[in-house]
Amino acid sequence: MRILLVEDDRLIATPLIEALNDQHYVVDHTIDGLKGWGLAESFSYDLILLDVLLPHLDGISFCQRLRSQGNQTLILLLTAQDTTTKKVQGLDAGADDYVVKPFDLQELLARIRALLRRGGSTLPPLLTWGNLNLDPSTCEVTCESQQLRLTPKEYSLLELLLRNPQRVYSSSALIDHLWSLETPPAEETIRSHVKGLRHKLKTAGVAGDPIETVYGIGYRLRKAERLKPQTADRKGLPKSSAAQVEAEVDEIWRDIRDQLNQRAIAIEQASLALQNNQLGPVLRLSAEQNAHKLSGSLGMFGSEQGSRLAQKIETLLTSDVQPSQIHTFCQLVQALRQEVQILNAKQPPELLADDDVLDAQPSFSNAAASSIVRNFAELCVANRAQSLQDLDESLALAKQEARSFSLAILNLESPQQTLDHQHSQIKNQVIHHCGELLRTRFRATDVIDYWGDETFVIGMGNTSHSIATKRMTDVLKVLHEQALISASSHSFEVAFSAGIAGYPQDGADLQALYRSATQALEQAKAEGSD
Structure with missing residues (x-):
């Protein structure tokens, strides 16, 4: 579950965030009332923990504004003003509960659990699926009375699916529910967590796979009555499929x-x-x-x-x-x-039988078998149409508002001997690492996409050439400084180069900007610098 904490006293906020994280809640924190309001408008939260005395927008006004717009998110007010008048004022403004500082941390956590149960009164206290049980009050997951050891994210993912059995969650929706704004992962990370959770559930003896992949959309809880025993061949696929x-x-x-x-x-x-x-x-x-x-x-x-x-x-x-x-x-x-x-003249690539690809599709009905290979084809056949459209729109907006626009190309080169099959997994890890770093270093409105051939393209609206250069320089510095180590602890040598072009000085359309950025990239490579 996701909680918004709007509290300007860091001495209170820090231990509270740690306690909430220990209870597997995802917490977004801000010290400013107006910023908190912006988050509440932009994201869906299960609960808002709200201080009353806040800069720029106080907690009472926050409540009134939220309720006036029909937003019924649960609100728990936090304040040091222990007077009946303030309590009544807060509850009349739309708060669901009121806690006075200093508060006992365990009592506050109990009040939060009670509020969340109230907000979902139809939810059972014990979440079950077949022989799998999850107890939200103790954060324990058991199968046949044996406790499962899950990571916090695996636990949160399982709880989310068990609480919402009819809903399909895309990767972006899972990120919104399970990660704070400060640590958004790449979509590949979602897949890794799903795979890890499936493996632990299977090892623990859970009868079947609770997580169903809906091709092209996301994940949902599989209906337990759909489970049927299947005879698998030596590769793990049911013989019938x-x-x-x-x-x-x-x-x-x-x-x-x-x-x-x-x-x-x-x-x-x-x-x-x-x-x-x-x-x-x-x-x-x-x-x-x-x-x-x-x-x-x-x-x-x-x-x-x-x-x-x-x-x-x-x-x-x-x-x-x-x-x-x-x-x-x-x-x-x-x-x-x-x-x-x-x-x-070749047969289908061996990649089509890769364990990761098969693991991403747990159901092996005829329709799901089609999903496996079509999903793989979708991944392997590069399609840049969406990112090109996003870049065009960003550039068009810059022209319309007479603002700047910058296009950057980031390329990574590894020694030729590392391009064989033995090192392909390491190379993919480096690419994923770069993608995650880029998403943390640039704005949400920037266009960031991997175009294959170890090349990333970044479009930055309302960004001058000089600012874009500084951003890319900072990224390259981090990439060079960080040791990229494979799972087998072998260093993976790689060189990074970047080229940048800016509108309007380097071109008036996307094609011209791409050419200019490519030329700058080639020049950087030739000079042996970034």
């Missing part, structure tokens, strides 16, 4: 190969037009975009050579192919086609 999964994998792999071929054809068309001196801007831009996509997707499917060829083709197209480069360009395109043909 193994053939279905294999058929679905073949179908998805055919779709992927078709997309790779279409992208290669678009580049070949540009090559032919170039030889005939008929390469127009539309066809050239299409070839450039498809080369960029191939540089990421080919590497994902095991063709590092194809990825490097696509990068070289993209570079030539970005800088406009000169007459002296036409022959080289055509040779690169021909070599790229050969790499795509080699990939066409």
Whole structure:
């Protein structure tokens, strides 16, 4: 459950936050009434702990304003003013309860539990699912009387699903409910917690998997009556569904190969037009975009050579192919086609049978088998449409309001020997680490996306080139200083470089800004600096 604490006395707030966290509550804290009001408007809370005497907006006015807008979130007032008049004033303003300072911490926690039970009176004191039991009053989870040792986040995730059995929670909704604003995780972290919880429940002997993955949406509590014993083969898949999964994998792999071929054809068309001196801007831009996509997707499917060829083709197209480069360009395109043909003859990648992918889909009905492979295809076939749209909208807003806009490209390069299969997991950990760091260092309104090929793109609205440069410099400094260590404690060497372009001085549209940022990135690499 999520609690908003609006308290300006840190001597009270600090131990209170620790006690609430120990009880598996997620706490957002602010010392300012107006900031607290902004949080209450922006996020959904189960309870608001509210001091009466606050800067900029006092607790009584806070209550009155919240109730006047129809918001019925539970409110517990905290104050040192122990008078009947103040109590009546607070309750009349809409508070649900009133605690006087100094208060006993354990009593306050009991009052909070009582309020939360009142707010959800239909909820049973003991949450159950099959032979699994969760007691909110003691924060204990048991299976057949044996206690399970869960992390705080695993406990909170399980409690949330048990309390709301009909609701489907997306990754972003889980982040909103289970993490404070100061520590928002990447979506990959959600998946890790779900996987860890599933493993512990299975090991403890819970009859079935309580967590159901709803493809494309999120997670929810599985209905216990749906559980049926299944006979699994040696890979863990029910025998009745193994053939279905294999058929679905073949179908998805055919779709992927078709997309790779279409992208290669678009580049070949540009090559032919170039030889005939008929390469127009539309066809050239299409070839450039498809080369960029191939540089990421080919590497994902095991063709590092194809990825490097696509990068070289993209570079030539970005800088406009000169007459002296036409022959080289055509040779690169021909070599790229050969790499795509080699990939066409291969079987579906081994990644499709990866334990993490299968773990993400616990239900192996025919529909769920389709979800497994389609979800994988969705992850592996790069799709930047949404981030491009977000970048365009941010740039358009900057133009409309006559403000600045900056586009940054962050690239990480690792030694060639670390790009083999043995180090692929370490590389993914580094990429995830970078993504999480970027999300903590930039604003929520900034556009941050991973475009494959170890490249992140960051769009910063209302940000000048100089400010954007400072932000990226700070990020690079942190990345360089932090030791990126694999699970096996082996250091992973990686170099970081960035390029930045600003509107309006470096370009008036997204394509021009991307080119300028790319050129700045290449210059930084050539100079051996960031």
